[in-house]
Amino acid sequence: MIYLGLTGSIGMGKSATAQLFRDEGVPVYDADAAVHQIYEPGGSAVEAIAVEFPHAIEDGRVNRAALREIVIDDADLLKKLESIVHPLVGETQQEFCKHAEESGADIAVLDIPLLFETGGNERVDYVVVVTAPADIQRERVMARDGMTEGILEAILAKQTPDAEKRARADFIINTVIDIDYAHEQVRSLLSAIRRKHGSK
Template sequence: MYTIGLTGGIASGKSTVSAMLRKLGAYIIDADEIARKIVMPNEPAWHDIVAHFGNEILLPDGRINREVLGQKIFKDKAERQCLEKITHPYIENEVQKSIAHAKSIGEQVVVLDVPLLFEVGWGKMVDRIWVVYVEKEVQLSRLMDRNHLTRQQAQERVDAQMSLDEKVKQADVVINNNLDIEHARMQVAAAWRKID
């Protein structure tokens, strides 16, 4: 089984590339999807998060208000690290289960779609690392449009992650997503053909 660690920055187009790889036949393990699942009401991670951040981060139905929590953690590095310390062990446990499942059903190519692949040290779990790259201005513009953020809010979210330039230095494959979707698709298809 061949494993790809797919990463990038916020609003870099990683999800778009992940969808392309799924169409090509890859088995996708989406860490963001797992992260959303583990913080559902009454899950163990949910209890830990509420115990730390308090009930003011909850919506009336008990779900975590991602916007309120986001405002807390993007302004305060210590709080962001605390949230990561709570969630990452739960996420990693689910990722390991998903990898074992993919292996058991004979999947050939598995993609770990992980925004913080380098930050959490999961690069060693994969055979190759693919980074989706965009220039900072493109990233900020897409993030402001997509999430209806001010430039400062977008900048805080971008600054909270390792820079894409740093990620590119550690990549085996770089997908340049500054142009249109067709340009990205051609690069993905070319890299896919080289998988050994």
């Protein structure tokens, strides 16, 4: 099994690129979706977060926007949150890898926004970085509901800069033109990896 770590800064088109891998029949683990899952009623993170961040709980689930407001400017609180969330997300990732290997897939993708920040790049065979020019990134992000310049800058401050991500990548997917252009790059990447490793 070859594991690809897929990452990219906010607004670069990473989620759309992850779907392109799915369209090619590659199993994809979605770290953001895993977080949503453990934040839902009955989710494994709700009880622990309720103890540490009671104002972030609403109707038995974690309100992500409220939680973000609590921790975004406090490094200590963010570390406390990460100490709760990261191990639980790690468990969901291990379960995904087990199922992917049992399925007989030759390649699997771990879609992890903070791949470099959490050291996840050390646990994959190749790192794939999704990128786009900064002006396009900003335009995409600012079009999102509830987004402000302040929120965007705070998010970017906590992410490894795009230039550094690209410098550390094994493969780069550029989403500057359109989804078809990105799809061509995904197909080429998969073909190259399979040629190298002699898989299907």
